[in-house]
Amino acid sequence: MTDVAVEKDQDSLGVLAWIGIGIVSVAIFLAVFSPWLIPYDPTQATENVSTPPPPLSAWPSLFWQTIVGDGPTPHWFGTDASGLDVFSRTIEATRTDLIIALSANIVSVIIGVSLGVISGYFRNIWTETLLRTSDLLQSFPVFITAMILVALAGRSWVNIVLAMSFLYAPIYLRLTRTEVLALRDRSFIEAARALGKTEFGIARQHILPNAIGPSLIQFSVTIGFAILLTAGLSFVGAGVRPPTPEWGSMIATGATQLVLGDWWPSLFPGIAISVTVFGFAVCGHILEKRYGR
Amino acid sequence: MADSTNTVLSARGLSVQYANESPTLSDINMDIAAGEIVGLTGSSGSGKSTLAYALLGLTRRGAQITNGEIYFGRNDLLALSDVELEDIRGRDIALIVQNPRSALHPMYQVGRQISRVYQTHRGSGGAEAHQRAIEMLRLVGINDPERRADAFVHELSGGMAQRVLIALALSTSPKLLIADEPTSGLDVTVQAQFLDTMWETSRKTGTAMVLVTQEPGILANYCDRVIELDAGRVSKDVSASEFVSTSMLHTTQATSSGQGEGQNRAPLLKVEGLRKTFPLRGTKKVVQAVDDMSLSLFAGESVGLVGESGSGKSTVGRCLLKLLDSDAGKITFDGQDLGVVSGEALRRVRQRIQIVQQDPYDSFDPRWTIEKSLLDPLEIHQIVPPTEARAAIEEGLKRVSVDASVLGRRPKDLSAGILQRVAIARALLMKPDFLVLDEPTSMLAPQDRHIILDVLKRLRTELGLSYLLISHDLTSVASACDRVVVMYLGQVVEQGPTTEIFEKPVHPYTKALIGAHLEENPKTRRVDRTDRVDLEGEIPSPIDLPVGCYLATRCPQATEACDKERQVLSSFSSHHDVRCMRAGQLELDKAS
Numbered sequence: 114m115t116d117v118a119v120e121k122d123q124d125s126l127g128v129l130a131w132i133g134i135g136i137v138s139v140a141i142f143l144a145v146f147s148p149w150l151i152p153y154d155p156t157q158a159t160e161n162v163s164t165p166p167p168p169l170s171a172w173p174s175l176f177w178q179t180i181v182g183d184g185p186t187p188h189w190f191g192t193d194a195s196g197l198d199v200f201s202r203t204i205e206a207t208r209t210d211l212i213i214a215l216s217a218n219i220v221s222v223i224i225g226v227s228l229g230v231i232s233g234y235f236r237n238i239w240t241e242t243l244l245r246t247s248d249l250l251q252s253f254p255v256f257i258t259a260m261i262l263v264a265l266a267g268r269s270w271v272n273i274v275l276a277m278s279f280l281y282a283p284i285y286l287r288l289t290r291t292e293v294l295a296l297r298d299r300s301f302i303e304a305a306r307a308l309g310k311t312e313f314g315i316a317r318q319h320i321l322p323n324a325i326g327p328s329l330i331q332f333s334v335t336i337g338f339a340i341l342l343t344a345g346l347s348f349v350g351a352g353v354r355p356p357t358p359e360w361g362s363m364i365a366t367g368a369t370q371l372v373l374g375d376w377w378p379s380l381f382p383g384i385a386i387s388v389t390v391f392g393f394a395v396c397g398h399i400l401e402k403r404y405g406r
Numbered sequence: 407m408a409d410s411t412n413t414v415l416s417a418r419g420l421s422v423q424y425a426n427e428s429p430t431l432s433d434i435n436m437d438i439a440a441g442e443i444v445g446l447t448g449s450s451g452s453g454k455s456t457l458a459y460a461l462l463g464l465t466r467r468g469a470q471i472t473n474g475e476i477y478f479g480r481n482d483l484l485a486l487s488d489v490e491l492e493d494i495r496g497r498d499i500a501l502i503v504q505n506p507r508s509a510l511h512p513m514y515q516v517g518r519q520i521s522r523v524y525q526t527h528r529g530s531g532g533a534e535a536h537q538r539a540i541e542m543l544r545l546v547g548i549n550d551p552e553r554r555a556d557a558f559v560h561e562l563s564g565g566m567a568q569r570v571l572i573a574l575a576l577s578t579s580p581k582l583l584i585a586d587e588p589t590s591g592l593d594v595t596v597q598a599q600f601l602d603t604m605w606e607t608s609r610k611t612g613t614a615m616v617l618v619t620q621e622p623g624i625l626a627n628y629c630d631r632v633i634e635l636d637a638g639r640v641s642k643d644v645s646a647s648e649f650v651s652t653s654m655l656h657t658t659q660a661t662s663s664g665q666g667e668g669q670n671r672a673p674l675l676k677v678e679g680l681r682k683t684f685p686l687r688g689t690k691k692v693v694q695a696v697d698d699m700s701l702s703l704f705a706g707e708s709v710g711l712v713g714e715s716g717s718g719k720s721t722v723g724r725c726l727l728k729l730l731d732s733d734a735g736k737i738t739f740d741g742q743d744l745g746v747v748s749g750e751a752l753r754r755v756r757q758r759i760q761i762v763q764q765d766p767y768d769s770f771d772p773r774w775t776i777e778k779s780l781l782d783p784l785e786i787h788q789i790v791p792p793t794e795a796r797a798a799i800e801e802g803l804k805r806v807s808v809d810a811s812v813l814g815r816r817p818k819d820l821s822a823g824i825l826q827r828v829a830i831a832r833a834l835l836m837k838p839d840f841l842v843l844d845e846p847t848s849m850l851a852p853q854d855r856h857i858i859l860d861v862l863k864r865l866r867t868e869l870g871l872s873y874l875l876i877s878h879d880l881t882s883v884a885s886a887c888d889r890v891v892v893m894y895l896g897q898v899v900e901q902g903p904t905t906e907i908f909e910k911p912v913h914p915y916t917k918a919l920i921g922a923h924l925e926e927n928p929k930t931r932r933v934d935r936t937d938r939v940d941l942e943g944e945i946p947s948p949i950d951l952p953v954g955c956y957l958a959t960r961c962p963q964a965t966e967a968c969d970k971e972r973q974v975l976s977s978f979s980s981h982h983d984v985r986c987m988r989a990g991q992l993e994l995d996k997a998s
Contacts, residue, residue: 300769304829307727307761308783308836309753318782319771 130399136392144208152179152186153198155205155358159188163370166191166199166377193363193378194370195356202358203381207389209359213270214339217277218332224278225285226321226328232286233293233324234316244290247283255280259342260351270353277342281335285328292324326404334397337390344386360386412439413477414581414614415461415499420474422453422460422638430456430469431638438582441612443605445629445646447620450851452635458584458618462499463491478582497527500575502585506567510559516570517543517555520577527578542573545610546603565596569603576607583608584616589624593714594878595941598922598932601628605933620852623881623924626650627931647928672741673702674872675726675840680735682721682896686949694948695721697896699735700975703872705839708862710883710904711876712919713893716945719876720764722893723842726874727759728752740839757787760833764845766825770817777813780832789837802831805868806861823854827861834865841873847882855879859886880923884908889981892916895948895956898975902982912984912993914939914961955986963992 126134143150153159167175167187175187190199228247232240262276296302297320305315344361346352353359355366360382367378420434431453438444448454460471463483476483478498483491495501503509511519520542521535530538536555543551546569559567568588575583585604589597605628608615617629625632625646632649634642642649680699683692696718703709711719724730726737728744737744739755747755763769770779780799784790790798800810806827817825826846833841843862847855859882865871877883883890884904891901892915900913911917917939924932932938941960952958958968971987978984986992 300763300765301771303724303729304761304763304769304832305771305782306729307756307759308832309756309786310782311753314786322773323771 126399129395133392133395133399136388137396140207140211140389140392143204144211147204147208151198151201151204153188153201155197155202156356158196159192159198160196161188161192162196163194163373163375164188164192165375190381191375191377193367194375195366197356199363199378199381202363203360203385206358206360206363206382207385209270209353209357210340210343210386210389213273213277213343213353214336216274217281217339217343218336220274220278221281221335222285222328222332225282226289226325228282229286229289229328230293230316230321230324233290234297234320235312244286247286250280251283251287253280256342256345259346260349263346263351268351268354273343273346273352277339281339284331284335288327288331289324292327293320296320296323330397330400330404332397333393333400337393337397340386340393341390344382414438414440414442414479416477417461418475418477420457420460420476421472422456422465422469423472424469429472429638431460431635434460434474434640436633436640436643438614438616440581440614441608442631443608443615443617443629445625445632445649446616446618446635447625447632448635448641449853450620453638454618454635455586457635458501458586458616461582461584461616462495462501493527496523496580497578498580499582499584500578500580502571502575502583502588504587504590506564506571506588507559509571510567510574512559515556515558516562516574517557520555520570520574523574524577538577539573542577543570545576545607546570546573547599548573564592565600568592568596568600572600572604572607576611576613579611580613582614582616584618586618587620588617589619589621594880594924595714595918595922598924599940602933604628621924622650622852622926626926626928627924627933650926650928671704673738674705674707674740675701675703675874676736676738677701677722677726678736678738680722680725680737681733682718682725682730683733691949694896694951696725696732697951698975699893699896699898701891701898701901703840703874705872706866706870707872707889708866708887709874710887710890711874711893712878712880712883712890714878714919714945716895716948717893718896718948719893720844721896723761723844723874723876726842727756727761729761753786757789757836758839759842760836760838760840761842761844762826762829762833762846765849766822766829767817769829770825772817775814775816776820776828779817780813780828780835783832784835787836789835799831799835802835803828805834805865806831807857821854823850823857826850826854826858830858830861830865834869834871839872841871843873843875843877845877846875847877847879855882862886880908880920881926892919895946895951897956897985898983899957899985900983901975902978906982912978912982912989913986914963914992915941915957963988 166189178184179186188198188200190203192198228243232244259276259280262279263272266272266276302315302319305319343352344359344364347359347361348365350365352361355362363382364379367375370378416437417434420431421429422431423429434457446454446458456466456469459465461476463471463476465471471484474484478494483494486494510516517536517539520539521532524530524535524538525532540551540555543554548554548566548569562570589600592600601624604615607613617624619625629646632642632644632646633640634649644652678700680696682696683694685692699722711722713719721730725732739759742755744755777799780802781795784795784798785792799813803810803812808824808827808831812820812824812828820828847858850858862873863886875883875887887904889902890904890907892899892907892913894915900907900911900916907916908920911920918941921932921935921938921940939962942962946952946956946959952969953972954970955961955964955968955973958964961968965988968988973985973987975983975985978989
């Protein structure tokens with residue numbers, strides 16, 4: 114009887130959930146297809162410097178013009194002080210930010226989960242040391258540490274990914290280890306051992322698949338944070354090098370123009386960050402509610 | 407409407423239904439006479455708990471009493487207002503629920519909880535209520551009730567908490583007591599103590615009782631009448647003796663040892679002086695799980711290892727497979743010292759010794775289908791060529807009478823009984839010489855228990871399998887084992903042939919354990935026996951064990967010497983060993 118009730122509850126996702134899923138889908142779509150969607154080269158300056166976006170009332174007619182190919186494509190979000198098209202850059206930056214955040218998370222899940230399985234299943238002095246080290250890492254303020262690491266290693270996106278993986282791996286390590294500790298005393302692990310499975314075989318075939326769930330839920334939440342961190346690093350000048358389009362650095366360059374009343378170069382990437390992070394956070398929350406404990 | 411003055415409660419046409427579903431209970435008619443103990447039984451899902459609660463006018467969330475009347479005295483309970491009902495519940499009808507620890511409030515002393523109920527329903531003063539609480543605690547057999555009344559629930563053992571619950575329920579002298587599986591999860595001796603207390607109190611106070619249980623032993627020993635439910639309807643309403651004679655699936659009897667007693671052969675498995683302790687975190691102390699355990703088992707023999715929880719019997723089983731490393735002692739399997747094997751050699755030995763665990767749902771990877779769980783070990787040991795693997799597992803399932811259609815399912819989709827048989831099949835696929843069965847039936851309903859035991863007995867004759875059956879359920883051991891080993895606090899206290907142990911136990915602990923065993927026979931009711939040996943007090947902590955005999959603190963026959971002298975397991979008669987220096991003396995006393 115209760116099963117029926119639970120199923121019903123799971124079947125109907127709330128409005129919020131659909132909004133979250135929608136945002137994430139759009140973000141992924143933009144990241145994949147941005148070269149075909151953007152009207153201007155995001156790194157090539159136009160002669161129109163600091164053009165404000167057209168007023169909303171003019172958008173329908175401009176849109177029509179663009180479709181029939183009559184006249185130049187308007188700068189929907191205006192241009193910045195160097196004459197770069199904000200619309201094209203905001204879209205293109207989805208790709209930059211998503212790739213960095215995703216890669217960093219994939220790397221940290223791989224490292225964190227495998228170390229988590231090892232440290233939870235084989236408990237000895239080495240895994241204890243590993244655990245303490247990871248605790249130590251987690252106690253550093255993420256942003257500052259990432260900034261220092263990138264500054265030391267050099268500002269390339271590979272280094273940013275590595276620095277972030279280094280900082281996020283302990284989250285997955287902890288999560289996985291907690292699961293493994295509960296799993297290792299379960300009867301089916303003992304049964305597998307009695308049936309002649311090797312310890313490595315048990316860890317890989319029984320422990321890992323049963324322990325990975327919470328990490329996959331965390332994955333979605335952490336992507337949001339990672340986007341925020343990527344943008345934050347660029348904002349303070351420790352991220353990807355300009356003119357690579359990136360939301361954080363766009364906000365930073367736009368910020369210098371804010372005093373002159375040019376709000377558009379910062380506002381649009383700002384909105385993009387908030388919406389994307391919100392979308393991933395909602396999705397993480399949904400996954401947690403449905404599959405988490 | 408109560409047709410005789412003797413009737414306490416009668417239900418007429420009672421139906422309970424969850425919204426939009428077929429009725430959980432339909433048209434129940436039953437009467438309960440004063441002072442009568444009625445067993446309410448039926449398979450799981452038959453509606454027995456629902457009925458027990460419905461008698462109080464209660465239902466679970468989402469359910470509704472759709473029809474019927476419940477007459478309690480002159481009142482129809484279902485026609486009363488909530489306020490009037492509240493007054494009757496607790497005062498005239500009391501309830502004992504399954505889990506005693508969670509039923510008591512953790513923040514109040516137990517005595518205070520009893521006196522509060524008494525004050526509420528009897529309107530007495532505080533001092534009088536407190537007096538009553540102490541009186542009730544004494545009545546249910548709690549030593550030193552003045553002090554225990556000030557205890558909190560976490561300071562009490564499970565058995566004692568259960569007794570406090572009876573005291574609480576009986577404090578207002580109710581006319582009817584409803585107990586919903588009150589002994590599930592308790593050890594046999596504690597269960598017997600508890601049921602004795604309940605039975606005696608009911609006889610003393612004339613309280614009628616409804617006892618919800620699936621255990622045939624409890625029905626046979628403590629109930630006057632049995633009502634059986636089947637799919638929400640009363641399928642039987644007969645006296646306990648009639649119920650037992652008509653519906654017990656099996657009569658328990660010790661098996662004669664079918665295999666020739668080959669004492670000249672070398673034993674298949676030999677354990678000598680096994681010791682296992684677990685360090686206690688943060689201290690230098692250790693928990694002594696197994697201490698000086700010796701055991702031998704011959705090919706084709708089945709041995710039962712019995713004892714209460716905490717006696718170390720499961721630890722022994724796990725040491726045999728080297729799933730746990732022992733601290734001391736020697737385990738020899740087929741001439742091979744298990745202490746020195748490791749790696750590949752250990753895996754080969756383990757193929758020959760298999761284990762079936764207690765909780766079937768926990769012993770399969772929840773993500774794997776049954777097919778995968780069965781194929782995987784076959785691949786590891788390459789017992790059959792891959793092309794024949796599928797046929798082999800189907801054959802293996804047939805051996806335990808499970809249909810091959812389960813192969814595509816996952817553990818959670820199967821019933822506990824079937825899954826446990828699949829676990830046996832999985833172990834047997836390894837073609838073991840020896841099987842350790844660690845409480846294989848304790849999580850199962852009585853019917854499933856019988857099936858498992860039948861399967862085991864059949865496999866023994868078919869395959870010549872030897873096994874060690876670890877169990878606290880003496881009925882299982884009596885029916886499926888040639889020999890019995892009794893453990894208490896990590897030591898073997900007595901071992902011998904099944905019939906001898908059950909009919910002529912020597913060690914006082916064995917006597918108490920056998921005495922607590924509820925046979926499915928109303929003619930040998932425990933409450934009627936006069937020669938019962940009951941132990942006093944609680945089981946000592948395995949951290950600070952007594953110096954002398956471990957049982958000395960609880961043994962009715964203990965002398966001063968028992969407190970000081972360590973006991974050794976010595977031969978009492980041929981094939982019968984006892985760890986008690988007074989064993990011979992006790993037998994002489996009995997004879998004279």
